[in-house]
Amino acid sequence: MEASNTRLWPFEVVSNEPLAKDIWRLVISSGVAAEIAPGQFMNLQVPGDGSHVLRIPLSFASSHGPSGTVELIYAVVGEGTRRLSHMAVGDTSTLVGPSGRGWQLPKAPGRSLLVAGGVGLPPIVAAARMLAAQGLGFDAIVGAQTAERHPEGQIDLLRGLPANDLCDCARRVLVTTDDGTLGIKGFTTDAMAQLLEERAYAQVYTCGPNVMMAGVAKLAREHGIACQVSMERMMGCGFGACACCNVELAKGGYALCCQDGPVFDAEEVAW
Amino acid sequence: MVSVNMAVNLGGIAMRNPLNTASGTYGNGWQFEGFYDVGATMGAITCKGVAAEPWAGNPAPRLAELSGSAIMNSVGLQNPGVASFVEQYGPYLQGLRDKGCQVICQVAGHSIDEYVRATELYEELAPFASGFEINISCPNIAAGGAAMGATPAAAAEVMRAVRPRTSRPIVVKMAPHDVAEIGRALEDAGADALSLINTIPGMSIDVRTRKSRLSRPTAGVSGPAIHAIAVRMVWECAQAVSIPLCGIGGVSSAEDAAEMILAGATAVSLGTVNMYDPACAPRILAELEQWAELQGVSDINELIGAFEC
Numbered sequence: 001m002e003a004s005n006t007r008l009w010p011f012e013v014v015s016n017e018p019l020a021k022d023i024w025r026l027v028i029s030s031g032v033a034a035e036i037a038p039g040q041f042m043n044l045q046v047p048g049d050g051s052h053v054l055r056i057p058l059s060f061a062s063s064h065g066p067s068g069t070v071e072l073i074y075a076v077v078g079e080g081t082r083r084l085s086h087m088a089v090g091d092t093s094t095l096v097g098p099s100g101r102g103w104q105l106p107k108a109p110g111r112s113l114l115v116a117g118g119v120g121l122p123p124i125v126a127a128a129r130m131l132a133a134q135g136l137g138f139d140a141i142v143g144a145q146t147a148e149r150h151p152e153g154q155i156d157l158l159r160g161l162p163a164n165d166l167c168d169c170a171r172r173v174l175v176t177t178d179d180g181t182l183g184i185k186g187f188t189t190d191a192m193a194q195l196l197e198e199r200a201y202a203q204v205y206t207c208g209p210n211v212m213m214a215g216v217a218k219l220a221r222e223h224g225i226a227c228q229v230s231m232e233r234m235m236g237c238g239f240g241a242c243a244c245c246n247v248e249l250a251k252g253g254y255a256l257c258c259q260d261g262p263v264f265d266a267e268e269v270a271w
Numbered sequence: 272m273v274s275v276n277m278a279v280n281l282g283g284i285a286m287r288n289p290l291n292t293a294s295g296t297y298g299n300g301w302q303f304e305g306f307y308d309v310g311a312t313m314g315a316i317t318c319k320g321v322a323a324e325p326w327a328g329n330p331a332p333r334l335a336e337l338s339g340s341a342i343m344n345s346v347g348l349q350n351p352g353v354a355s356f357v358e359q360y361g362p363y364l365q366g367l368r369d370k371g372c373q374v375i376c377q378v379a380g381h382s383i384d385e386y387v388r389a390t391e392l393y394e395e396l397a398p399f400a401s402g403f404e405i406n407i408s409c410p411n412i413a414a415g416g417a418a419m420g421a422t423p424a425a426a427a428e429v430m431r432a433v434r435p436r437t438s439r440p441i442v443v444k445m446a447p448h449d450v451a452e453i454g455r456a457l458e459d460a461g462a463d464a465l466s467l468i469n470t471i472p473g474m475s476i477d478v479r480t481r482k483s484r485l486s487r488p489t490a491g492v493s494g495p496a497i498h499a500i501a502v503r504m505v506w507e508c509a510q511a512v513s514i515p516l517c518g519i520g521g522v523s524s525a526e527d528a529a530e531m532i533l534a535g536a537t538a539v540s541l542g543t544v545n546m547y548d549p550a551c552a553p554r555i556l557a558e559l560e561q562w563a564e565l566q567g568v569s570d571i572n573e574l575i576g577a578f579e580c
Contacts, residue, residue, distance in 0.1 A: 237546035244334035
């Protein structure tokens with residue numbers, strides 16, 4: 001048992017705009033900005049609808065403690081996120097956070113490979129920022145179903161983060177779409193297999209659909225590369241109280257996504 | 272200045288106020304320390320159900336949100352077993368006792384022998400337990416659980432088996448049916464108090480895949496939507512028994528808690544609300560005290576069962 005630093009914070013909407021089809025970027029002002037670490041998440045309450053009671057668990061793309069702002073990128077997938085997209089500048093509510101365990105820095109020296117699928121992108125952007133801030137090098141693969149689902153600006157952002165000092169070769173940021181409307185036609189795992197032929201990596205970070213992460217974890221394992229995965233589950237409380245968000249473990253039994261994750265060592269997870 | 276006595280007694284568990292927590296919605300308390308001082312606030316907490324040996328619980332998905340202020344869960348009593356539970360949480364829970372908050376440990380089992388064994392282990396290992404809640408109403412496990420409390424005779428059989436194993440107060444967590452008859456049988460078998468209701472079995476079907484939205488066909492419905500049903504059952508049970516009741520079911524405000532008390536509950540548990548409004552307990556407690564004062568009583572016990580029909 002460890003002390004919980006998950007608390008209730010007020011937040012105010014600074015901006016809330018669409019980035020791509022059904023994908024929005026929300027910037028909030030909240031004291032949680034100074035507390036939250038890359039890969040952790042928060043649980044937002046969207047006011048105005050008593051018929052859906054649960055909060056919305058969201059990972060974040062960036063946070064800035066001094067200004068107290070947090071940038072969240074989310075997909076409109078259901079009633080809760082649809083209402084979230086209707087929150088206007090200046091609207092206020094509360095959030096519960098920070099929740100869970102975030103990304104770990106690479107244990108071995110060397111370049112990292114980041115693999116994001118769909119709305120798995122925000123925590124991957126947070127991981128990229130974490131690595132860049134440490135002067136650690138990375139490449140990235142960002143996949144989506146189709147061009148119009150690629151969040152505008154995020155690819156350029158990954159390309160533009162401060163470069164590492166450990167390698168002569170330029171950062172590679174590959175874009176994939178299932179239908180070939182942008183970048184490489186195919187899955188992120190296809191692009192990953194290609195990069196693994198060309199470059200050596202010390203660590204893989206991935207977030208996206210479960211089937212994609214399973215494929216990424218398999219490739220990482222085959223190449224002997226450590227792999228951290230950020231899992232997604234339907235959540236009740238988001239801070240370890242209800243045990244609803246279980247993740248099956250390779251050793252048997254379950255961990256809780258909200259408390260023991262959302263970031264897990266890929267080897268721990270029963271894929 | 273509010274000066275209402277809020278202390279109540281749940282079958283030998285002396286609570287500084289009527290607020291308790293519904294097992295399974297509150298972790299083991301420590302998760303709420305960032306929201307308020309649990310030991311200094313709550314009358315009692317009821318810990319997650321624990322069996323003699325560890326249980327893995329049900330596969331994912333264990334949760335669905337329903338429109339209409341309700342959720343469904345099918346956790347299936349994932350727990351580490353009594354020995355590991357005591358080792359992990361005992362020092363924290365003893366700390367709650369030291370601050371004046373009672374700690375009710377919940378007993379889970381698949382069979383009478385397992386309930387007995389878990390109670391014996393708690394009795395041996397858990398000096399911090401103020402009392403026990405026997406869960407004979409979990410709808411989410413294949414054997415035991417709700418089946419153990421399905422009839423007055425079955426419920427009483429569990430109670431009679433567990434009763435000699437501890438001198439500490441025993442509360443029995445009841446399923447949402449036949450609460451008068453089963454309540455009477457439990458009282459006769461030696462229960463000190465009853466808590467009701469557990470979640471209401473329901474179904475949620477994904478019409479695209481034709482499959483359950485959870486990992487099992489049925490799961491337990493909870494949340495504000497079930498509150499009126501729970502109040503009715505507390506009232507029915509209160510007519511039938513003379514032991515105190517802990518009212519559970521969709522309580523999300525002081526008004527909801529007050530309804531439970533008027534219907535006959537001595538204590539009131541916060542359940543699903545802990546998941547989405549985790550800082551609510553101090554607010555609900557303060558408002559409950561204000562309500563009692565506005566009712567013109569000096570002791571909240573005067574309002575237990577004070578519903579007028």
